[in-house]
Amino acid sequence: MKVHQFIYAFFLLIVAGCTKLDIPPKNIISDPEIFGTSEGVLSYMARMYSTLPMEDFRYNYETNGLFNNGGTKYKQQSALTGEALGRDTQGADAENASYWDAAYAAIRTANMLLETLPQYQEFHSEDEVKTYLAEARFIRGFIYYSLVKRYGGVPKVDMVIDYPASVSLEETLLPRAAEEEIWDFIGEDLDFAMNNLPENNQKGRATKYAAAAFKSRVMLHAGSIAKYNTIEEIDRGNRICGIPSQRATDYFKAAYEASRILDETTKHRLYKDEWVAGDAEAQAQNFTNIFLKDTYENIFVRYYKDPESLHNFDDSAQPMQTSSGGNNSELCPTLDFIEMFDGIEKDANGHFVFLDANDKYKLYESPLDAFVNAEPRLKGTVILPMSEFMGQTIDIRRGIWTGSSQNGISPLMPAGSVVNYTNVYNESSPLKLSSNFAFNNDPGNQITLKDGSRKKRSGESGVVSGWDFGNISGFYLRKYLNPEQTDNNGNKSTQSWIEIRYAEVLLNRAEAAYELLTAGATSPGGGDYRQDAFDCINQIRERAGATLLVSPSAINSIETIRTERRKELAFEHKTYWDLKRWRIMEAEQSNKRYRVLYPFYSTDADKYFLDARYMESKGGAANYTFNFDSRNYYQMIPPAEITKNPNCKQNPGY
Amino acid sequence: MKALKLLTNICLLLFMTTGCEQDNFPAPQETFKGRFVDKNSGKPFQTAIGNTGIRIRMMEYSWDDNPQPYDFNCKMDGSFYNDKIFSGSYGVKPSGAFVPLEEERLEIKGVVERVYEVEPILNVEWIGEPVLNADRTVTFKVKITYGSEDPQYRTPLVESRLFVSENQYVGDFSFSPNYTIILNPAQMGLTASTILDDDGVVLTITTAQAQKAFPDYSRKYFFRFGARSQISFDATNRYNYTDVKEVLIP
Structure with missing residues (x-):
């Protein structure tokens, strides 16, 4: 009996253990938590936005992954385009890092949301679902744009590849699609986004107008490739590099139409709150503030925040004398760039006039005198020598001339010279130069002026003869630099990156209109493309304080529109891709040395003179000669990716 | 305690020395040289230095059907000389401002010389x-x-x-x-x-x-x-x- 009791008790114990153990683990977040709650979807969205491949302040073209990089930015994209020279950007580099696997990871993230969210739509309102899906399509288009503009046609993945469950490894080795197909695919994604996104969304997220504005950029790019590209590469019957030229008009039309969607609203327009007609100073300040304030001109923006998300733009571009340590002076605008602007005395070739009728240097009380009538936008974009920044006079000087000025001062170097001044002038000559900052800052090396005061040879910010910190072109960048950011050593900056602003939409529209005009296309609404381009350009020029075009007939060359674009959008990481899509980079950078404007001070005249010349060599590899390699119109696909996927054909020339 | 320390040190030393295998492969030392001549005139083919001149692409098929290409360039007078090549079987394809040539299989061992007669564009x-x-x-x-x-x-x-x-x-x-x-x-x-x-x-x-x-x-x-x-x-x-x-x- 006792034995039986034990047996029963034993069985009872076993049966008591029969609860179902197959429960979802509590420490793993699965689809229902992510896609079934708005918190889940928002956190998913946040990740998609934060990995969006924007060439913003954290973009670094020499670091792998390219985007979202916190390291010091020695090399700068804006110093590859002739907008600026940088101490460390000494020639025509290509992006020597790749964006490929990160792109496909991000595409998968977007595809995952597009496929999974509809299964959970009962947990969200209809509008929310519509917005989420449209945002994912916008983001996917954005990623594909950053691929197609670099590599041409890439493998097209529009769904989650379910490896290894339903496809074999071989089936994941996708060949490249035709370039045209990828551009059209982006167009479809952006159309969907445009038709489904709300007009207003949370700060930093895409809106209907962001999608429309972005579409105008993308389609304009595609049109330019169709029109100007000559590279042709076929793989499995698909043209993976280049677009048939007859498609150009389609794309330009799409760009034009997309830009006109912005006409529907007054939400975005050119920022003119501080603009005063006829007041050059106010207009310059207005232009500077576009990049420092969160204005209604902005259409799509990435925000930064202290302390979670910071960048080091101020560290990179800071003038030497206002730098609180770390890096400085990586972006020094060239004279070639300055000469694009109005209101500067220029010769028949468009070059800055720095000599008088007798071929002697013009003398100025201050270098600023040469720019008294310069276009306000120029003053809003660059720091001219001896102008104010952060409460200081930015003192840029190449050297001090201690020789006589009685009969004028003749040019220091023969015209066209590319060598350093020190090759011609040594310490015993009347031209007093500093080899580096240690020498310049030594009080013993200062030069005594007529009034007995003493002056540093190379000012507070350079330029010195050797390869050192400090200015190298005679100018500094003002655009985006925060004058409040006194501590700028390392990652301290929080300016927002304006990815798309209204001025770009106007410029896209003008360019597309002019391309349509030259193609002989007729506007569907019966409007006049030339008149429309003229209106867009003049809106930009009026806000810039530039000379207005007199009549639509002044829009008689694509150059007018392109130059306007290069001035307005300079240093916004747009020009590099513009020069590439116009396929003019090779012609522009063939054994090219950009020009600089160096202020000198004459002790005898007690005045400044300015020397315009080619950038001087700084010894070693630092000769600043630019030779664009035409292979780079289509960049190299990372060889490791081709090893992984032999069906993916490399671009020509690599 | 002292003995234990000594023993540990000896063990550590033994452990470290086992890693001391010779891992020093010989440097590439085969030579591939030659020149490009103009088929029409028989004179040296004039070209540029660097990628805008002649690029000689070598695909080493000894190990893999899909190798990473190895490229080098010619001199201005169309001659080339490279004495740092690993021995192996290569697919060699030069390209420049001339009518394209087919890829050619070459065994590179010792000194290999090749004269290419090309038709300039x-x-x-x-x-x-x-x-x-x-x-x-x-x-x-x-x-x-x-x-x-x-x-x-x-x-x-x-x-x-x-x-x-x-x-x-x-x-x-x-x-x-x-x-x-x-x-x-x-x-x-x-x-x-x-x-x-x-x-x-x-x-x-x-x-x-x-x-x-x-x-x-x-x-x-x-x-x-x-x-x-x-x-x-x-x-x-x-x-x-x-x-x-x-x-x-x-």
């Missing part, structure tokens, strides 16, 4: 010697013809240049923009769609057309004429060149 040649004028300018006469009979390589000229440099390395990779003369089709008396006939085109170029005159002291300059048509390979539109002329400007 354009024949460019000096006519006569440069003439030094009284005003310190120099006049050159050149002739451009197509190098191949195949109509697909007889395309309109896009550009020609009289490259001028202060040193003997002269071409699109090294020239002085001040003295170099760039001619578009119109300046050559052609249109953007002219297909040359068999007589080609003869140009007379003088350095007075350049942006700047030579400086007023005597020195030597190096001249080379290059032209290119619409044909490009490897996404690079390469020039065909003449040989280099040096002229002493008095």
Whole structure:
């Protein structure tokens, strides 16, 4: 009996253990938590936005992954385009890092949301679902744009590849699609986004107008490739590099139409709150503030925040004398760039006039005198020598001339010279130069002026003869630099990156209109493309304080529109891709040395003179000669990716 | 305790020395050399230095059907010499401003020499010697013809240049923009769609057309004429060149 009791008790114990153990683990977040709650979807969205491949302040073209990089930015994209020279950007580099696997990871993230969210739509309102899906399509288009503009046609993945469950490894080795197909695919994604996104969304997220504005950029790019590209590469019957030229008009039309969607609203327009007609100073300040304030001109923006998300733009571009340590002076605008602007005395070739009728240097009380009538936008974009920044006079000087000025001062170097001044002038000559900052800052090396005061040879910010910190072109960048950011050593900056602003939409529209005009296309609404381009350009020029075009007939060359674009959008990481899509980079950078404007001070005249010349060599590899390699119109696909996927054909020339 | 310490140290030492295997493979030491000659004239094929000249692509198929390519470039006179190649079986394919060649399988071991006879896309040649004028300018006469009979390589000229440099390395990779003369089709008396006939085109170029005159002291300059048509390979539109002329400007 006792034995039986034990047996029963034993069985009872076993049966008591029969609860179902197959429960979802509590420490793993699965689809229902992510896609079934708005918190889940928002956190998913946040990740998609934060990995969006924007060439913003954290973009670094020499670091792998390219985007979202916190390291010091020695090399700068804006110093590859002739907008600026940088101490460390000494020639025509290509992006020597790749964006490929990160792109496909991000595409998968977007595809995952597009496929999974509809299964959970009962947990969200209809509008929310519509917005989420449209945002994912916008983001996917954005990623594909950053691929197609670099590599041409890439493998097209529009769904989650379910490896290894339903496809074999071989089936994941996708060949490249035709370039045209990828551009059209982006167009479809952006159309969907445009038709489904709300007009207003949370700060930093895409809106209907962001999608429309972005579409105008993308389609304009595609049109330019169709029109100007000559590279042709076929793989499995698909043209993976280049677009048939007859498609150009389609794309330009799409760009034009997309830009006109912005006409529907007054939400975005050119920022003119501080603009005063006829007041050059106010207009310059207005232009500077576009990049420092969160204005209604902005259409799509990435925000930064202290302390979670910071960048080091101020560290990179800071003038030497206002730098609180770390890096400085990586972006020094060239004279070639300055000469694009109005209101500067220029010769028949468009070059800055720095000599008088007798071929002697013009003398100025201050270098600023040469720019008294310069276009306000120029003053809003660059720091001219001896102008104010952060409460200081930015003192840029190449050297001090201690020789006589009685009969004028003749040019220091023969015209066209590319060598350093020190090759011609040594310490015993009347031209007093500093080899580096240690020498310049030594009080013993200062030069005594007529009034007995003493002056540093190379000012507070350079330029010195050797390869050192400090200015190298005679100018500094003002655009985006925060004058409040006194501590700028390392990652301290929080300016927002304006990815798309209204001025770009106007410029896209003008360019597309002019391309349509030259193609002989007729506007569907019966409007006049030339008149429309003229209106867009003049809106930009009026806000810039530039000379207005007199009549639509002044829009008689694509150059007018392109130059306007290069001035307005300079240093916004747009020009590099513009020069590439116009396929003019090779012609522009063939054994090219950009020009600089160096202020000198004459002790005898007690005045400044300015020397315009080619950038001087700084010894070693630092000769600043630019030779664009035409292979780079289509960049190299990372060889490791081709090893992984032999069906993916490399671009020509690599 | 001391003994334990000693033992641990001995063990550690033994452990570390087991990693001391020879891992020092010999450096690549096979040689691949040769030159490119013009099939039509038998003269050395004139080209640029670097990627705008001749690129020799070697695919090492000894290990893999899909290897990462190894590229190197020729000298200006179309000769090449590379004595740092691993021995193995390679697919070799040169490309430059000439009618494309097929990939060729070569076993590289010891010294391998190869002479490539190529048909240039354009024949460019000096006519006569440069003439030094009284005003310190120099006049050159050149002739451009197509190098191949195949109509697909007889395309309109896009550009020609009289490259001028202060040193003997002269071409699109090294020239002085001040003295170099760039001619578009119109300046050559052609249109953007002219297909040359068999007589080609003869140009007379003088350095007075350049942006700047030579400086007023005597020195030597190096001249080379290059032209290119619409044909490009490897996404690079390469020039065909003449040989280099040096002229002493008095």
